[in-house]
Amino acid sequence: MKIELPQVGESVTEGIIGRWLKNVGDKIEKYDPLVEVVTDKVNMELPSPVRGVLREIIANEGETVQMGGLIADIETNENEENANHDKSGPDVTEQYIGTTGVLLKNTAPVGPTGSGGPISREEPLSTRGKNPSQKSRYSPAVLRLAEENKIDLSQIAGTGINGRITRKDVAAFIESGLTPPENKDLPAMPANNTNLREDQEKIPLSPVRKMIAANMVKSATLIPQAWSEVAVDVTGMVLKRQSIKKSFMDKEGINITYLPFVVKAVAESLKKNPLLNSSWSEEGIILKKNINIGIAVAAPDGLVVPVIHNADLFSIAGIAGIMENLVTKAKNGKLGLPEVQAGTFTLNNTGALGSASSRPLVNHPQAAIMTTEAIVKHPVVREDAIAIRSMMNICLSFDHRIMDGAEASAFSMSVKNLLENINSETPIY
Amino acid sequence: MAVITVLEAIREAMREEMRNDERVFIMGEDIGVRGGVFLATEGFLSEFGEERVIDTPLAESSIAGIALGAAMSGLRPIAEIEFADFIWPTINQIVGEAAKVRYGTEGKLNAPLVLRAPQGGGVRGALYHSQSVEALFAHTPGLKVVTPSTPYDAKGLLKSSIRDDDPVIFLEHKRTYRLVKGEVPDQEYTIPLGKADVKKPGEDISIITYGLMVHHCLEAAQIASSENISVEVLDLRTVRPLDVESIINTVKKTGKTLIVYEDNQALGIGSEVSALISQHAFEYLDAPVIRLGGPEVPAMPFSPPLENMFMIDTEKISTAIKELAEY
Numbered sequence: 001m002k003i004e005l006p007q008v009g010e011s012v013t014e015g016i017i018g019r020w021l022k023n024v025g026d027k028i029e030k031y032d033p034l035v036e037v038v039t040d041k042v043n044m045e046l047p048s049p050v051r052g053v054l055r056e057i058i059a060n061e062g063e064t065v066q067m068g069g070l071i072a073d074i075e076t077n078e079n080e081e082n083a084n085h086d087k088s089g090p091d092v093t094e095q096y097i098g099t100t101g102v103l104l105k106n107t108a109p110v111g112p113t114g115s116g117g118p119i120s121r122e123e124p125l126s127t128r129g130k131n132p133s134q135k136s137r138y139s140p141a142v143l144r145l146a147e148e149n150k151i152d153l154s155q156i157a158g159t160g161i162n163g164r165i166t167r168k169d170v171a172a173f174i175e176s177g178l179t180p181p182e183n184k185d186l187p188a189m190p191a192n193n194t195n196l197r198e199d200q201e202k203i204p205l206s207p208v209r210k211m212i213a214a215n216m217v218k219s220a221t222l223i224p225q226a227w228s229e230v231a232v233d234v235t236g237m238v239l240k241r242q243s244i245k246k247s248f249m250d251k252e253g254i255n256i257t258y259l260p261f262v263v264k265a266v267a268e269s270l271k272k273n274p275l276l277n278s279s280w281s282e283e284g285i286i287l288k289k290n291i292n293i294g295i296a297v298a299a300p301d302g303l304v305v306p307v308i309h310n311a312d313l314f315s316i317a318g319i320a321g322i323m324e325n326l327v328t329k330a331k332n333g334k335l336g337l338p339e340v341q342a343g344t345f346t347l348n349n350t351g352a353l354g355s356a357s358s359r360p361l362v363n364h365p366q367a368a369i370m371t372t373e374a375i376v377k378h379p380v381v382r383e384d385a386i387a388i389r390s391m392m393n394i395c396l397s398f399d400h401r402i403m404d405g406a407e408a409s410a411f412s413m414s415v416k417n418l419l420e421n422i423n424s425e426t427p428i429y
Numbered sequence: 430m431a432v433i434t435v436l437e438a439i440r441e442a443m444r445e446e447m448r449n450d451e452r453v454f455i456m457g458e459d460i461g462v463r464g465g466v467f468l469a470t471e472g473f474l475s476e477f478g479e480e481r482v483i484d485t486p487l488a489e490s491s492i493a494g495i496a497l498g499a500a501m502s503g504l505r506p507i508a509e510i511e512f513a514d515f516i517w518p519t520i521n522q523i524v525g526e527a528a529k530v531r532y533g534t535e536g537k538l539n540a541p542l543v544l545r546a547p548q549g550g551g552v553r554g555a556l557y558h559s560q561s562v563e564a565l566f567a568h569t570p571g572l573k574v575v576t577p578s579t580p581y582d583a584k585g586l587l588k589s590s591i592r593d594d595d596p597v598i599f600l601e602h603k604r605t606y607r608l609v610k611g612e613v614p615d616q617e618y619t620i621p622l623g624k625a626d627v628k629k630p631g632e633d634i635s636i637i638t639y640g641l642m643v644h645h646c647l648e649a650a651q652i653a654s655s656e657n658i659s660v661e662v663l664d665l666r667t668v669r670p671l672d673v674e675s676i677i678n679t680v681k682k683t684g685k686t687l688i689v690y691e692d693n694q695a696l697g698i699g700s701e702v703s704a705l706i707s708q709h710a711f712e713y714l715d716a717p718v719i720r721l722g723g724p725e726v727p728a729m730p731f732s733p734p735l736e737n738m739f740m741i742d743t744e745k746i747s748t749a750i751k752e753l754a755e756y
Contacts, residue, residue: 141684141715161755167684167715168633 001050002058003072005037005065014066015039016207017059026054028074035071038207044337052076062207134162135283141167149174152365154281155222163283208302219361223280226400227359230412234375235390237261237422244428252317256428259295259349260319262372265418267291267312270345273411275403277344279365285402294343294363295323297330304330305363307343316428351375351392360397368398368408370415392419433613436606438580439469439545442587443507445617447477450505453591456483457492457509457545466511467547467606493519493544497527497596500542505591513548513600514560527596528571541594543587547603549641549691550729551740554603559729559736561692563640566598567669567701573597573622574669578643580611582666585620593622602641602691609644625672627679631661634753635679637702638689639665642741646689649746658754668698676702677709684715685753691741694722716756721749 005015018036022028033045034054056073059065135158138146142165146153149170156173158165196202205213219225241256248256270277270291279286291312294305306326308319329335346363351374360369373393380389394415398408433441447453454477455470461484464471474482485492489510496508510516523544530540550559567574575590575597577583583601590597628643629650636646643664650660663679665671680686686706688699699720706718721741730736 139684139715140712144712164756166756 145170238390269414288344294346296348430612438584442584453505454481490518493522500540510546513546549602556728576640623670625675629662631659648743680710681713
């Protein structure tokens, strides 16, 4: 039986074959781990859909395979299978032969840093209350072209009846060159391959590196980004953390960092400034009702962005607990797909690396990304006197199509105020 | 190259084949002394003599039956049915027998006959001089059904039909006889049966059609191009066998298909073409496949305004093109 790469999780279009966990000739039980598949940054073990003997490995390690593409051939004992069917009557699993996943519909591709996820059911602002649009009624031709060229159809303006996107609209979009470069273009660089000089060395691109590269190009080419920096007096937060550090460790077994305080402030500020928790589309700005904050984590293979879902519903202690769990998993490469999906805003603690100021790239298709920079003691003026305060910069990059400086600054100032008002009374539970 | 009419092309094809192969003979009503009601066989009697140019009684079942017997005996008859409207008495001989000869005798016998008939409306011919009969014959495996549109195609396809070793129904649209002129090479040539022809390449919409409608479609495509709609016109040329590859190729190119035919729309050639498209080119469709065919009316009306309503014309095709382009 030919084994296909199943649709894993939300509609990822392709996967990279990792290590084969079985060799040709191996006996395999149903659900035995067969092969590692890398999609986005999540390594997954693909279970065998059938029992049998691995006859052929069709897709080798490192190969990029489209969902539904053939990866292996497993010889099954038909008689035995039939016998089983006889015993158990109609076998519902039969219809799933060849796949181990379920095809999910209405999902956006998962971005390398955890963006994407289920497409919001909310109507874009611009069409609310108007005649029903047929923009998202895609013809088979449009769907095929979009998939083949990795195009986000929400970025295309339809010229067909009731806003339908036609095959020609997609073709024109492809020709306009607005599409993000495909992954496969990135590693090619034939000139370098053939003309590597003696004093040069080539590092092969890992799957994760390729994905990060593709997403960064997407961000830099598709989103017109503006940037701002705000200095925050975090003396209160530093003292608060100092005061609860030991008791928190004793009680919860977790080292409390500054980040949960920041996540809490960001979540509250996003609630007050919903434009920062949105996505751009040609038809309108799509507001996201859930506040899912991605946290950039340096993992061994590269940047990972696990997501704290519904961050606004948790206390500082709650956020600390969730983060501890996610960061541990990220560092061990154990994050599951749901844990990196559906992010609506990204937070990056560049201060941990010693940075005092940075210009992050927005995590496409999100609206904004914020960094927290190193906390440094500075002499500052307080009530006409020089005071030594713990200062931290927060830097915000945002999609200037969605909002202007006024909205972005309102958000930054909200985060600043919330952080500056942390004191010994601030509840962490 | 000479510019000739469809009628002249058909005459040339028959004359050349009769000169090439003495097994070829013609038979039908008024084809000898009269030279055919449309003069398709004018001059044949004096050139080929009474043995090869046979005037028959008004008995279509006999014409078809005799042609079938002659074909099974090694001759190559071209039998003419004066108007396709009178073809129905031949159904037993053609559908019931000729189509099944090769199969029924396990290939020991075959029936290389051509049944020619002028068909189609738009000529103020009313009920009994306007019918389209291709779908009824095309339904039967064992028959080939040819529906030429231009002088070049008519000549090349008729020569191939005469040389074919199995029964061919050759349906000439009578309105094209003198209306459509075109270049035909001076050298001998044939056109294979079962090969469609792109009469005009285009990018946005594919029209699949045959016979007289090819010309209306080309006209409508011309009008559409002035509105920046690029239309491809595929002439099926033979409606059985259908050139599935060419059909799928044009659909893959444009994603939007209009099938135009004068014959009644329901269960017609377009219905089969449409089904083939959805089966083989589903992922390339950008719009529903649209058929533009004859109405659900039993026959062509007498009244000229009603006949105009019945017939598919350039204006109706233009409207359909626009709707499809907007989808």
